[in-house]
Amino acid sequence: MQSAAADPGTALELETPLRELFGFSRFLPGQEEIVRRTLAGRDTLALMPTGSGKSLPYQLVAMLLEAPTLVVSPLIALMKDQVDKLPPPVAERTAFVNSSLDPAEASRRLEAFAAGRVKLLYAAPERLRQRSFVSALAAAGVGLVVVDEVHCVSMWGHDFRPDYLFIQTALDRLGSPPVLGLTATATPETEREIGNSLACAFDVVRASVVRPNLHHAVEHVEDEEARRRALLERVGAETGPAIVYARSRKKCEQLSRLLQGHGFEALHYHAGLTSPERTRVQEAFLAGEARIVVATTAFGMGIDKPDIRLVLLYNLPGSLEDYVQMVGRAGRDGAASRCVLFAGQRDAADLRRFARSDLPSAHVLRGVYRTLRAHAQGDVARVDAATIEHGAGLEAGDDPRVLVGILEQSGLVRRGFDHGRVWHVELPEPPADVAARMALLLERMEHGAGLRVEGIVRYAGAHRCRQQLVAEHFGERREEPCGTCDRCLGAEAKAEPAERRALPERPAEAIVAAVDSLRWPLGSTGLAAMLSGSVAAPPSARRSPSFG
Incomplete structure (x- = not known):
């Protein structure tokens, strides 16, 4: 969907608008190439890792193009946050339209877009299903369509969203403007699927998926108690902000309580919380009031916190793409940060079962x-x-x-x-x-689904540089090992099972005595944790002479 009449963009001086609009003196790797190709009216696919600044190119282009720009983004809840964090000269010409607005306000924003007062408009892909919305966009003469998280269009990928399938129909109704697709997680096969689904022959701009400041490690843990102990050790070894990812809502809450019980400032976050509760957790984390958030994958998308020092995955994620997206939230300021994956012998079988279900x-x-x-x-x-x-x-x-x-x-x-x-x-x-x-x-x-599972299982069990494995998965060759992952350092981590004391000669009497000695009431779960010596036992139970 190329535009033959577009400004070639190759000779345009970009440093001045970059400095005046965004306050930056230079581009990050890949950004300038994306800007120039997009200004030239070429369909462009930008493959850039999380934290590499893939939003700035389209925001700059939108301010430079005469025609307005539409951004299709799945992050409805974060649109306002994205707009609020733009520099004032850009924010005053940017708006979003989503379900949080009343119809009158949405109409006013569309009118401003059509009149040229708004140059950059964010909208969710499902809004393109509304004929009146697409007609309003067509009347405004959209000059560029940006598709964020464009890998969601692939039915065979790790994050398929069916409303992305309708984007091509909307593009046709808009007169086939140039397209800029953005993603951090596209394999070569997904690249081809994106092009086919959007009917675009993309110019591909690929920034390296390897971020040298991220230090990857896999810790082998064979039971739940070993995982808990390894978690406490890893979190205790870091002083900066951390995100711990768990597979289920229940596990997020359990691990949050575990960390709190050991003196850590931790909160949990998942889709089962109310919107005000999620906002409270997010704001507490951003403000530094909570050092640790234990979350499902719902947390982190669009979170602009540059100093996250640890991202820990308590379980194997569904794919290597998921892993890269989650750990990409670490170290956005360029400082060394750790990315730790827990893996046990049963995890692969469990993950295969989950994938099939x-x-x-x-x-x-x-x-x-x-x-x-x-x-x-x-x-x-x-x-x-x-x-x-x-x-x-x-x-x-x-x-x-x-x-x-x-x-x-x-x-x-x-x-x-x-x-x-x-x-x-x-x-x-x-x-x-x-x-x-x-x-x-x-x-x-x-x-x-099977290939995605095997990709992360191979990564967890690999015996060579983890950064090389990630690069190869995304079609990138990296000759030199990173020198910082656990494999390069020869520092394989394996959580040792907890030491077990011998059972007393009269177990029943010992249990009764332990209960009698309690200073505070304790439920059956807490009692079992105390008697077994689990780190999940409440603080008062861990101080009991009967602990373990």
């Missing part, structure tokens, strides 16, 4: 398709997400948007513009080979 079954997909057929008038079903969930009997975690997106990729349905919360889903005559198509699609999804 996350995949939709043919039975579930048939249920969604039958529900759409049951609500169709002619060849069109007008339904909302709740109707599909109820009609197909979906369980928690089954996302109807993803399931309809899979049916769309199979050629069974075509989802068009929405009407408010109501989806408009066309149901053409099913192709003759629909069963084979569906089987092939599910097989490919399972294969992709």
